[in-house]
Amino acid sequence: MLKITNLHAKVEGREILKGLDLEVRPGEVHAVMGPNGSGKSTLANVIAGREDYEVTGGEILYRGENLAGLSPEDRARDGIFLAFQYPVEIPGVSNMYFLKAAKNAILRHRGEDELDAVDFLEFARRKLKLVEMNEELANRPINEGFSGGEKKRNEIFQMAVLEPTLCVLDETDSGLDIDALRVVASGVNALRSPERAMLLITHYQRLLEYIVPDFVHVLSDGRIVRSGGKELALELEEKGYAWIEEHAAA
Amino acid sequence: MSRTSSALERLANREYEYGFVTDIESDSVPPGLSEDVIRTISKKKNEPDWLLAWRLKAYRHWLTLADAEPTWANVHYDPIDYQKIVYYSAPRPKKKLESLDEVDPELLATYEKLGISLAEQKRLTGVAVDAVFDSVSVATTFKKELEKHGIIFCAFSEAVQRHPELVRSYLGSVVPYADNFFATLNSAVFSDGSFVYIPKGVRCPMELSTYFRINAENTGQFERTLIVADEGSYVSYLEGCTAPMRDENQLHAAVVELVALGDAEIKYSTVQNWYPGDEEGRGGIYNFVTKRGKCAGARSKISWTQVETGSAITWKYPSCILLGDGSIGAFYSVALTARRQQADTGTKMYHIGKNTKSTIISKGISAGHGQNSYRGLVRINKGAAGARNYSQCDSLLLGDRCGAHTFPYLEVMNPSATVEHEATTSKIGEDQLFYCRQRGISEEDAISMIVNGFCKEVLRELPMEFAVEAQNLLGVSLEGSVG
Numbered sequence: 194m195l196k197i198t199n200l201h202a203k204v205e206g207r208e209i210l211k212g213l214d215l216e217v218r219p220g221e222v223h224a225v226m227g228p229n230g231s232g233k234s235t236l237a238n239v240i241a242g243r244e245d246y247e248v249t250g251g252e253i254l255y256r257g258e259n260l261a262g263l264s265p266e267d268r269a270r271d272g273i274f275l276a277f278q279y280p281v282e283i284p285g286v287s288n289m290y291f292l293k294a295a296k297n298a299i300l301r302h303r304g305e306d307e308l309d310a311v312d313f314l315e316f317a318r319r320k321l322k323l324v325e326m327n328e329e330l331a332n333r334p335i336n337e338g339f340s341g342g343e344k345k346r347n348e349i350f351q352m353a354v355l356e357p358t359l360c361v362l363d364e365t366d367s368g369l370d371i372d373a374l375r376v377v378a379s380g381v382n383a384l385r386s387p388e389r390a391m392l393l394i395t396h397y398q399r400l401l402e403y404i405v406p407d408f409v410h411v412l413s414d415g416r417i418v419r420s421g422g423k424e425l426a427l428e429l430e431e432k433g434y435a436w437i438e439e440h441a442a443a
Numbered sequence: 444m445s446r447t448s449s450a451l452e453r454l455a456n457r458e459y460e461y462g463f464v465t466d467i468e469s470d471s472v473p474p475g476l477s478e479d480v481i482r483t484i485s486k487k488k489n490e491p492d493w494l495l496a497w498r499l500k501a502y503r504h505w506l507t508l509a510d511a512e513p514t515w516a517n518v519h520y521d522p523i524d525y526q527k528i529v530y531y532s533a534p535r536p537k538k539k540l541e542s543l544d545e546v547d548p549e550l551l552a553t554y555e556k557l558g559i560s561l562a563e564q565k566r567l568t569g570v571a572v573d574a575v576f577d578s579v580s581v582a583t584t585f586k587k588e589l590e591k592h593g594i595i596f597c598a599f600s601e602a603v604q605r606h607p608e609l610v611r612s613y614l615g616s617v618v619p620y621a622d623n624f625f626a627t628l629n630s631a632v633f634s635d636g637s638f639v640y641i642p643k644g645v646r647c648p649m650e651l652s653t654y655f656r657i658n659a660e661n662t663g664q665f666e667r668t669l670i671v672a673d674e675g676s677y678v679s680y681l682e683g684c685t686a687p688m689r690d691e692n693q694l695h696a697a698v699v700e701l702v703a704l705g706d707a708e709i710k711y712s713t714v715q716n717w718y719p720g721d722e723e724g725r726g727g728i729y730n731f732v733t734k735r736g737k738c739a740g741a742r743s744k745i746s747w748t749q750v751e752t753g754s755a756i757t758w759k760y761p762s763c764i765l766l767g768d769g770s771i772g773a774f775y776s777v778a779l780t781a782r783r784q785q786a787d788t789g790t791k792m793y794h795i796g797k798n799t800k801s802t803i804i805s806k807g808i809s810a811g812h813g814q815n816s817y818r819g820l821v822r823i824n825k826g827a828a829g830a831r832n833y834s835q836c837d838s839l840l841l842g843d844r845c846g847a848h849t850f851p852y853l854e855v856m857n858p859s860a861t862v863e864h865e866a867t868t869s870k871i872g873e874d875q876l877f878y879c880r881q882r883g884i885s886e887e888d889a890i891s892m893i894v895n896g897f898c899k900e901v902l903r904e905l906p907m908e909f910a911v912e913a914q915n916l917l918g919v920s921l922e923g924s925v926g
């Protein structure tokens with residue numbers, strides 16, 4: 194589904210990704226771990242097509258198609274979803290109104306019928322249950338005055354509504370207390386399916402106790418320096434990132 | 444980055460949809476201003492002597508103001524040559540009109556094109572319309588229906604003929620002829636506009652609306668609107684405007700006076716979409732308008748809601764004189780400046796009565812090379828014990844060649860008053876845009892959504908039909924511009 198080969202990317206003239214390779218097949222859950230500043234969010238943003246991140250080498254194939262030159266909205270409509278590390282606030286724009294516009298833009302793109310207000314509400318309510326989010330919160334302006342945990346929960350709610358094919362979750366676990374983490378994780382688990390792939394970006398292995406990955410990759414200085422099964426996360430937790438970095442340098 | 448700025452560019456230079464010209468014969472006076480011109484206008488309208496005398500008094504006063512054209516506003520334009528302006532232009536009627544059916548089809552078509560149907564049988568919405576074309580009112584709909592409630596809604600010149608006593612007692616009672624340079628000019632040469640009177644205790648059953656259209660070349664529009672809400676009555680009034688695209692600037696210097704007697708309420712809404720000029724700043728309307736309401740009676744209420752997206756230059760400060768004890772004034776404004784547009788707009792709240800209250804919510808949006816200034820005065824007189832004001836001025840910048848400025852003035856003479864002021868300036872964030880686009884929403888729709896969200900507190904004050912129009916205008920939806 195996703196095949197990244199020798200990816201190089203620059204931000205503000207500085208090279209952050211320095212030859213990254215990654216392959217994800219349908220139904221798989223991959224965790225990408227790495228110390229702060231190693232380029233995890235950069236990778237997420239580059240996949241989503243953010244324009245201030247310049248791809249200077251390599252390629253990203255998504256369902257066999259090269260993503261180069263495709264706008265963020267077209268990538269989203271093709272099924273790529275990014276749960277943001279820092280979701281933004283948009284004052285005055287109701288979350289539900291926004292999501293309905295997004296859902297319908299995606300449906301339209303796929304040549305499917307759009308949902309009217311009634312159908313959308315019914316559909317969205319089912320998804321709210323999944324993340325134990327109340328409707329009042331969902332109707333407020335996007336993320337305005339939301340707590341850190343509510344913002345993350347809202348990201349997963351949006352993911353559930355938009356039903357993407359590739360889910361990239363950027364540090365969805367950070368800033369969550371254990372109860373919120375459990376809710377978010379069960380929401381994510383409910384979305385696992387044989388057609389859907391997930392990329393879990395995280396700094397800690399805590400999240401991986403709740404969402405068990407098929408593969409774990411370690412990102413260091415813009416490259417995947419190690420890949421393995423879920424036990425790699427534990428090993429990493431035990432020995433720390435310094436161990437990997439030394440290892441990689443060696 | 445580059446894509447984003449190009450979308451902002453398109454927004455800043457958005458097409459003006461209403462720039463067409465109606466080819467119609469008109470009856471105009473030659474350009475220039477003199478006592479003769481004023482006498483001619485007055486005569487064409489068959490006005491009583493007192494009104495001609497009032498006009499001439501204003502004109503003579505205006506002559507003494509030659510050097511007093513306001514220069515304090517944060518707007519810049521070449522001096523206006525008042526002798527080059529045509530002060531009266533009317534579409535020439537083929538014959539005397541007996542009913543709407545006889546209005547020139549060319550005119551009806553013009554209004555249809557603007558989305559205003561004057562054929563009332565086709566109008567399902569509860570809005571009565573007075574259509575002002577250049578200097579005269581060409582049609583007023585739903586008149587009969589309104590008359591049943593004793594409501595007067597007609598062209599100003601008709602009110603002068605049919606209700607001279609009402610006009611005479613309120614004309615100039617809120618904006619005196621000597622008020623300011625442009626109001627004085629208007630008092631001398633005003634040609635038409637709307638007149639509204641709501642009798643005691645009557646709640647006007649539909650929205651009243653005036654649609655102003657400037658068509659003729661080199662013509663100024665100087666309309667005058669007077670709305671009187673008698674004790675315990677209620678009216679909601681809407682004003683819309685457009686003009687053709689022309690390379691020369693055209694002057695629009697209107698005066699609006701509102702009078703609310705005890706317990707009466709007037710809601711006055713404007714969606715102003717005069718031609719803004721082109722990308723280089725050529726052409727466009729100079730919108731220099733004096734709007735003021737007097738809350739004359741106790742517990743009366745006046746609110747101004749405006750969405751200003753057009754005009755090359757906007758200079759206007761819809762104000763409230765809060766005379767009656769417990770009276771309430773409100774000002775809700777969205778001003779959008781794009782291209783080379785300049786807006787200096789805001790309000791004045793004069794608290795005179797006890798326990799008077801005012802609310803000011805101003806949203807300025809600047810794009811392109813637009814310059815947006817909020818200028819507001821809150822004055823609390825000595826006698827205004829317990830007065831309260833809340834002001835909030837927010838600015839949103841799209842791009843980095845535009846500007847936003849805030850000039851709040853506060854004069855508090857009574858220590859028991861409460862005055863609050865908040866101001867923010869923000870840039871439409873790349874982060875916000877990316878967030879929307881990552882969810883599948885196009886860049887244009889995202890900008891439109893963010894801008895509308897920013898204006899929400901103001902837009903929700905507008906009557907339904909206008910809210911939709913205003914959203915589309917801000918909407919920036921830029922149909923068909925995204926491949």
Ligand SMILES: Nc1ncnc2c1ncn2[C@@H]1O[C@H](COP(=O)(O)OP(=O)(O)O)[C@@H](O)[C@H]1O
Binds near residue numbers: 209
């Ligand atoms: N928009 C940006 N502008 C400038 N520098 C950035 C930007 N985004 C990321 N960086 C830099 O790129 C490096 C990697 O950042 P990031 O991908 O956010 O790392 P991580 O998510 O792994 O903590 C950091 O040094 C960071 O400062």
Ligand SMILES: [Mg+2]
Binds near residue numbers: 233234278363364
């Ligand atoms: Mg990060």
